[in-house]
Amino acid sequence: MQKEIDLIIPPENIFNYEFIRNAAAKETRTNIEEITRVSIIKRSVDARRKNPVYRIKAVVFINENPAEETVNFDFKNVEKGKRVIIVGFGPAGMFAALRFFELGIKPIILERGKDVRSRRRDLRAIQQFGIVNPDSNYCFGEGGAGTYSDGKLYTRSTKRGDVKRILNLLVYHGAQSEILIDSHPHIGSNILPKVVSNIRETILKHGGEIHFNSRVTDFIIENSRIGGVIVNDEKEYIAEAVILAVGHSARDIYYLLDKKGILIESKPFALGVRIEHPQNLIDSIQYHSKKRHPNLPAASYSIACQVDDKGVYSFCMCPGGIIVPASTAPGELVLNGMSLSRRDSPFANSGLVVAVDEKDWEEYKKAGVFAGLEFQKSIEIAAFESGGKNQKAPAQRVIDFLKGRSSDSLPPTSYIPGAVSYDLNELFPERIKKSLREALLIFNKKMPGFISAEAQILAAETRTSSPVRIPRDRTTFRHLQIEGLYPAGEGAGYAGGIVSAAIDGEKIAEAIAGYLM
Template identity: 55%
Template sequence: MSSPLASSAQEIELLLPPEQAYDELARYEALLAAAGLRPGQADFVHLRKRSVDARGRQPLVRLRADIYRQAPPAELFGPWFTFADVSQARRTVLIVGAGPAGLFAALRAIELGIRPIVVERGKDVRTRRRDLAAINKEHLVNPDSNYCFGEGGAGTYSDGKLYTRATKRGDVQRILRLLVQHGATPDILVDAHPHIGTNKLPAVVAALRDSVREAGGQVLFGTRVDDLLITENRLHGVVTATGEELTADAVILATGHSARDIYELLHRRGVLIEAKPFALGVRVEHPQQLIDQAQYRRPDRGPLPAASYALVHQTQVDNEQRGVFSFCMCPGGFIVPAATAPGEVVVNGMSPSRRDSRFANSGIVAAVELRDMDLRQHGPLAGLHLQQQIEQRACQLAGNSQKAPAQLLGDFLKKKTSSQLLETSYQPGLVSVAMDEVLGATLAERLRQGFANFGRKIPGYATNVAQIVGVESRTSSPVRIPRDRDTLEHPVLRGLFPCGEGAGYAGGIVSAAMDGERCAEAVRAVVGA
């Protein structure tokens, strides 16, 4: 299939050894040769897609490129988007949350002629760094500014992976181009599994916010929502923690999957919400070299990117089947503390842009279904309470700090407490704990079955060269805020547009961004401009 920009181009696809594919001159010459051309006979070579094919005896890199014998179209290089001034717009939308769903909803609202007011409980992306340092070094968790809360949301300081399977929910290339226009590397338009990196994403997020403000929108930090302004089943604004009332024609709720106080507020105010399945487990940490050797089958990876993996296994415990799977795999990355309140321990993974850490880590989690939760006592907040119980137990067993409970993987499989642990990328530190005590017998057994299966797929994986760190509990929202399939508006509370991961409709940066855009379009359809 040809690119819309490739009408005057010759499309070439070929496989190259890594050393040739990642060398700019060698790649250029190989692509020209495949097109039957010599250097100087093409005006421009546009690399459109790059992916590693490691299925054979030796890994190869698959390239797809457009070769222009004359000048390529200007549209190829951008800028692709402009934002008109909406400071005097007739309609306003209040957007709660400045993660990818909220920021992209704001930019799309501007394109549609609506003035966005974005409120974020956390701090701006630069100031937020001090609170992250306090978690790592002093074990102090700020409930409003941490790895989950603050400008850019959970993805800003957790990884920055941009791969999504949710291609039917929106225009993935549009999201990627918006990111490139705001400072992301153009490689994300090319790589099959694009990644910005947690060291570079903050500047991109700040640029997105600047675009909102320059077009006449507002972005307010340190503004936590404590109540809702509801009249006759219509939401027309919010009340902040300082008592200020903010009103708008519609409210897009894009708070992310960890805003538990928002779920509790909705439940307390009688707004319809639902419990939903999610997943719980641990982070597993390996030497990156082990994963590289297993995936690439060569003594070193050379110019290839740090290798990743995706694993899944169906387990059976107490006659109940549940999937166990890898989640948010971070090659060349770090494990980070992702708690949002004192008294809990939560872990997540991140990778810098170069993915050059000595460690690989991944969430390994088991599905939690509705029948696994105590719905009778906690109703739609049952999953939230289950998360809290395990996170608080992890904190208590590890000594009531941000040190995380951990166990060597081989010892976990043998139900043996580890006498010592390995070096780790997790800065607050680890405490040796029998992870069954943290997870409970059923969840631990599911993970054991999963790890045993994964060890048969990747040599050396399920041994004491690896360790598991707990708990990986914020995989997705345990609550869904329902919305009409067509209008995206809440079915009972008019004016409310649930959005992104926190509402249960996305699962990553790109899918959240696309959902934010869809919600802005839905607001435009309901309230006009």
């Protein structure tokens, strides 16, 4: 017999199986000798009470030996299969490719950046020397932006597709099995590169192709149908369909689409700052204690409010993490956050961003569909110049930002290139800085201590999502004008994060299979 139960477990016993087994026996009113296994299927921290606890959902097996669960994927060899080009090797592109093997279609992947190992040299160059490689950085390269930014896997997109399948594919390729049960799963930037490498090996093993250092520079289009692409201005790749899974920072692709007369649209996005606190401060706020129990994870937060007509919210919160330079071109400064699997940095950081739309980029309306993108670029260029033109970040204590004055000194930061004091009120338009100031006061009421002398903001967090959408049909997923062209993932404006992008990639693969077969 099996019973599904809910249990409350104190942190000191969350890894004590016998304690959990005894608790299950009590909950099911069963003799402990009759319980053959307790399998945890969901685990979360409940910090609403004074003493935080774990809440777990478990299946209790009574006088029954459960069969071992195995998850297998029917990856076929596709050497002679129909061919589909995938532009971009981030989550959308990767998971589209994996799904193609189950559908008997050969993926040809073109990635402008490098493999994960080679990519590390360019990350070191931007961190230590301020040198930005436009094709290999924190956004571009094998695995996309997610590879080196924590690997958060929680999503609100559960209605879009099978989240558990995506998580199982990641575990199959080397991710820790805990991601299957944690309510806020993440992998960590120290483990993700190996997972990404393993996915690459699966693709190559089953007959797929992966070409690095391959920037798409043109499309081969005839009679409103795409037949292939041109790479690095010289080499042609021909296929029955093309997936554009380019990520939210591939501005050259947007410009190319517009140049070719292929429909794209501007869309709202969000921008603002990275806010950083000591992790022990966030722990004390969230866990109501000066010292976090070692079995509790580094505390996180998710906060949002409305200021006038603008949404302001935390974005990509990284407990126990670091801030990194995510610039994709010289002369700009873009920040992002990442953390390792243990999340053991002494800092907590998060994007703190304001929703922006055409009202905010009114002065750039002459740029047409690129008005929002030009506004985004203007903030990034201003941040670069304010920081000293070398990837150092302009920064300010939160208390000084609220008072409209530069900080005489800055607290320690995780940001390796370093920070310089600058009044960020000078960086943002009035509507945005007003929204940030008022939101900070609201957030401090929700989390007393959020505003403190130790809290600082660094600029600029601008790549929350793409400022451009590549429109597609809701049913076929094809571009509205070009047959055989399939926009996918964050870069097309249809996803936000690893899991939702992966789900989108799979749906695109299935749509293409129906189209080709």
